[in-house]
Structures are given as structure tokens and as C-alpha cells.
Amino acid sequence: QKEVEQNSGPLSVPEGAIASLNCTYSDRVSQSFFWYRQYSGKSPELIMSIYSNGDKEDGRFTAQLNKASQYVSLLIRDSQPSDSATYLCALNNFNKFYFGSGTKLNVKP
Amino acid sequence: GAVVSQHPSWVICKSGTSVKIECRSLDFQATTMFWYRQFPKQSLMLMATSNEGSKATYEQGVEKDKFLINHASLTLSTLTVTSAHPEDSSFYICSARGILLAGINEQFFGPGTRLTVL
Numbered sequence: 744q745k746e747v748e749q750n751s752g753p754l755s756v757p758e759g760a761i762a763s764l765n766c767t768y769s770d771r772v773s774q775s776f777f778w779y780r781q782y783s784g785k786s787p788e789l790i791m792s793i794y795s796n797g798d799k800e801d802g803r804f805t806a807q808l809n810k811a812s813q814y815v816s817l818l819i820r821d822s823q824p825s826d827s828a829t830y831l832c833a834l835n836n837f838n839k840f841y842f843g844s845g846t847k848l849n850v851k852p
Numbered sequence: 853g854a855v856v857s858q859h860p861s862w863v864i865c866k867s868g869t870s871v872k873i874e875c876r877s878l879d880f881q882a883t884t885m886f887w888y889r890q891f892p893k894q895s896l897m898l899m900a901t902s903n904e905g906s907k908a909t910y911e912q913g914v915e916k917d918k919f920l921i922n923h924a925s926l927t928l929s930t931l932t933v934t935s936a937h938p939e940d941s942s943f944y945i946c947s948a949r950g951i952l953l954a955g956i957n958e959q960f961f962g963p964g965t966r967l968t969v970l
Contacts, residue, residue, distance in 0.1 A: 777958065786945045786964040787896070831896070833959075840886065840959055844895035 746770060749832050749843035757851050762819040764846050766832030769813070775835035776808055776815045781845065782828045790830075791817065822850040854880045856948045858962035865936055866970055873931045873965045875946030881926035882948035886959065887919070890943045902929055936969045943967075 748767045756762045764778075775794055779787035791806040793799045793815065799806045805818040815834075819826055829845040855878040865871050875885055887899045900916075902908040902923035910916045920932040929948075933940055945964040 775958075779961075784943075786961040789958060789960060792958050835959075838884070839901070840898070842896050842898075 746836070746841035747832055747834060747843035749846050751844060752847040753849050754846055755849045755851060756822050758822060758824060760822050760850075762822045762826065762848055762850065764817040764819075764830050764832075764848065765814060766816065766843055767814045768832075768834055768841075770834075770836055771810070771813065773834040773836045776806070777833040777835070778804075778806060778815075778817045779831040779833060779842075780826075780828045781831060787831055819848075822848075824850050824852050826850050854878075854948070854950065854958075854960045856882075856946065856960050856962040858946055858965050860965060861963060862966040862968075864968045864970065867937050868935055871933045871936055871967060873933075873944055873946070873967075875929045875931070875948065875962050877927045877948040877950065877960075880948075880950040882929075882950050883926070884949045885923055885929040886947045886949070887921060887929075887931050888945045888947065890945060890964075896945070899931075933967065936967070938969045941967055941969045 778791045780790050781787045793806040793808045803820045807816045827850045829847045831845045832843040834841050857876045859874045885902050888896045890896050898911050899914045900908045900910045900921050902921050904923050904926050908921035923929040943964050943966050947959045947961045949959045
């Protein structure tokens with residue numbers, strides 16, 4: 744079983760809609776969680792980090808963490824075509840980072 | 853966020869030659885640096901983790917004698933691909949982590965180096 748699981752997608756949403764990206768993880772002791780965005784041919788870019796249960800908002804992005812259910816999600820409000828990319832979920836566990844395989848998001852104009 | 857640079861951004865070399873890639877943290881001290889490899893349309897694959905002043909820890913299946921990692925300072929790590937072959941052609945990405953807030957740390961990626969071995 745992989746440490747971090749993501750649906751590979753692609754997830755297609757119309758411009759202006761809310762995109763919901765989900766991630767589950769297997770290790771209950773994980774403390775730090777991250778969402779990265781990766782455009783094709785580019786390296787990942789950190790969007791959000793979240794460390795405690797609940798929601799964390801930053802502009803159009805909201806990260807949600809539920810440690811009891813072992814999932815973390817990313818909501819993108821008012822999706823734009825420029826949000827089209829692969830979104831990677833990651834966690835930090837005992838000085839080691841684990842990445843999901845990423846979910847490809849397509850925002851259609 | 854913190855800035856990480858990589859050099860070169862792309863390199864083409866002949867089979868059998870060695871290639872060195874530099875990774876620098878520009879505005880923070882990186883306690884740990886990570887090296888990843890990514891093949892087209894695949895996910896990131898961690899190759900090794902390096903801490904300043906100590907030997908790198910390689911992931912299973914990664915040849916330490918082929919991929920030499922040096923982390924000589926808190927701002928610089930290098931990856932040398934020795935005797936490169938076409939199957940080593942890939943996108944190599946480094947990342948760096950430093951203590952930004954007490955007990956909390958994040959990982960920032962360099963822009964990547966695209967290696968093509970002919």
C-alpha cells in the first residue's frame with residue numbers, strides 16, 4: 744500500500760467552478776501535509792501546507808485535513824484555465840517526504 | 853516562499869560522460885536536500901536525501917556509485933551522474949528544506965534539470 748494515494752484523474756471542471764482534489768494517507772502519525780502544483784515540464788510549486796485538523800484558506804485555495812479519517816483535500820474556488828496542472832499531495836513523516844502520484848486537473852474555458 | 857535554484861536547467865551529453873547538477877538554496881539554510889527524478893508523465897521518484905556534512909541516504913534501487921551526491925554546505929548540494937547512458941535521460945529535480953518556523957518545515961523545489969544522454 745502506498746503512503747499517499749491520489750486519483751490520477753483527469754478531473755475536468757468548467758471555468759468558475761469549484762475543483763475538489765482528494766488525497767488519503769496510510770500512516771496515522773503523519774503530522775505535516777502539503778499540496779503542490781506542477782505544470783507540465785516544470786517542477787512542483789508549493790501551494791498550501793496544513794498541520795492541524797480543519798480548514799486552512801489562502802485566496803482561492805482551501806486545504807482541509809481530517810486526521811481521524813486520514814484524508815486531506817484541496818478546494819480551488821472560481822477555477823481558472825491557468826489552474827490546469829497536476830496537483831501533488833505530500834506528507835512529512837519522520838524527516839521523510841512522501842508524494843502521491845498526482846491528480847491532473849483540467850479547467851475548461 | 854524560499855527560493856531554490858538549479859544549474860544547469862538543461863544539458864545534453866554523450867553516453868559515457870559524467871554530468872554534474874548543482875542545487876542551491878538562495879535565501880535560507882537548507883538542513884536537508886532531496887534529489888528526485890521524474891520520467892515523462894510519471895510521478896516524482898525520490899532518489900536520495902542528503903544532510904549537510906554527512907553521507908546521502910539513497911532509496912532502494914538507486915545506485916550510489918552512479919549518482920554521487922555531495923552536500924558540502926547548508927546552501928549547496930550537487931548530484932553527479934557518472935557514466936551517463938540514454939536510460940538516465942530524465943528530469944532531475946532537487947528540493948531543499950530548512951527550519952522556517954519552530955518545529956515546522958516545508959520543502960521547496962528547484963526548477964529542475966532536463967538531462968538528455970545521446
